[in-house]
Amino acid sequence: MLNIQEIKTHGHTLRVCVDPEPEREGRSALWPSVGEYPIYDPFLYTTMTTDDERNERFRAALSQLAPGRRILDIGTGQDLLWVREGVQVGARHGVAIEVIEDAFHKAAANLSAFDLQDRITLLLGESTNVQFAPRADVCVAEIIGSLAGAEGAAAVLADARNRHLEPGGVVVPHRAVTQAAAVRLSDLFPEQPVAFAEASLPYLQSIFDWHGTPFDVRLRVESPSASALLSEGASVEVLDFNGELRTDQRTTTRLAITRPGYIDGVLTWLNLWCLPDEEPLDALCMKTNWATIYLPLFECPVPVVPGDVLELTFAASLSDDGVHPDYQLTATLHTADGQEHHGSLASPHHGGAFRAHPIYRSLFPTG
Numbered sequence: 001m002l003n004i005q006e007i008k009t010h011g012h013t014l015r016v017c018v019d020p021e022p023e024r025e026g027r028s029a030l031w032p033s034v035g036e037y038p039i040y041d042p043f044l045y046t047t048m049t050t051d052d053e054r055n056e057r058f059r060a061a062l063s064q065l066a067p068g069r070r071i072l073d074i075g076t077g078q079d080l081l082w083v084r085e086g087v088q089v090g091a092r093h094g095v096a097i098e099v100i101e102d103a104f105h106k107a108a109a110n111l112s113a114f115d116l117q118d119r120i121t122l123l124l125g126e127s128t129n130v131q132f133a134p135r136a137d138v139c140v141a142e143i144i145g146s147l148a149g150a151e152g153a154a155a156v157l158a159d160a161r162n163r164h165l166e167p168g169g170v171v172v173p174h175r176a177v178t179q180a181a182a183v184r185l186s187d188l189f190p191e192q193p194v195a196f197a198e199a200s201l202p203y204l205q206s207i208f209d210w211h212g213t214p215f216d217v218r219l220r221v222e223s224p225s226a227s228a229l230l231s232e233g234a235s236v237e238v239l240d241f242n243g244e245l246r247t248d249q250r251t252t253t254r255l256a257i258t259r260p261g262y263i264d265g266v267l268t269w270l271n272l273w274c275l276p277d278e279e280p281l282d283a284l285c286m287k288t289n290w291a292t293i294y295l296p297l298f299e300c301p302v303p304v305v306p307g308d309v310l311e312l313t314f315a316a317s318l319s320d321d322g323v324h325p326d327y328q329l330t331a332t333l334h335t336a337d338g339q340e341h342h343g344s345l346a347s348p349h350h351g352g353a354f355r356a357h358p359i360y361r362s363l364f365p366t367g
Contacts, residue, residue, distance in 0.1 A: 036152075062089055078106035099125060144176050264301040
């Protein structure tokens with residue numbers, strides 16, 4: 001039996017479908033995607049600072065690249081995690097930038113407590129607006145989203161390479177890729193309802209409060225059932241931070257159906273390299289704070305069999321804030337018997353439609 005709870009935001013009272021079962025290890029859970037928005041709290045920071053899979057890779061990269069160099073940490077957070085790591089492994093000096101004012105003030109207090117004021121310069125603001133000298137040799141930025149570019153990494157790090165790094169400077173991480181595969185949403189939640197985790201409701205409300213009105217947030221799926229994937233994965237978004245880094249991109253790929261079932265959208269997940277030659281972090285099968293993102297395409301689930309092909313076009317372009325991308329997906333399912341089914345999704349960073357797709361109408365039922 002589902003629970004219906006209410007949240008209030010800017011004069012709107014919204015009914016939200018809530019999973020009555022508490023979250024637990026290994027059980028699938030539905031959240032809004034939160035990393036794109038300035039709503040970080042101690043819980044979200046802790047999920048990052050305790051992410052061993054992520055942290056080991058960033059530490060290995062800094063241990064190799066930071067000694068004797070000047071480093072820049074964009075989005076340093078309240079713990080100044082990577083700039084501290086950099087100076088501890090021998091960086092000459094570190095500059096840390098934080099845009100969220102509350103996190104900046106906590107970082108300032110921590111900087112004093114760590115007694116690192118002479119080795120780290122802390123700045124408040126957007127990295128795309130601040131200026132400092134001299135330039136850095138290494139830029140570390142953990143602003144990678146569960147959709148690789150969702151937190152603005154392409155625009156922010158393209159600017160950092162142009163204005164904040166010395167010629168030949170290096171960015172950590174090295175590369176981030178969004179993978180996608182065909183799924184049906186309900187198959188990601190075996191033997192449980194498709195509904196928001198109760199613990200996610202404050203974050204859902206914070207996103208709507210930040211924007212001013214509700215909109216169709218991206219759907220974060222934690223611990224999805226891997227058996228739900230009905231195709232192989234394919235790369236749909238590629239960010240080469242030390243190569244050709246594009247803020248706008250468009251990729252068309254063909255996802256061959258490998259198992260019979262039904263599909264209504266795609267599941268996306270992150271592959272991340274901190275160093276060029278390492279095995280990538282894979283958010284689909286590794287325990288990490290990055291989760292998978294479900295993106296709906298079809299109004300109703302469509303039956304598929306091996307031999308069918310989902311032709312998917314995945315486009316990213318900068319939103320009106322000039323930093324975060326809006327995503328546009330179009331899809332055509334080609335079935336073995338010659339039929340075609342068409343679907344699409346507009347997923348802006350903020351704004352846009354509310355309750356436009358059946359899944360959102362079920363998650364936010366009317367009275």
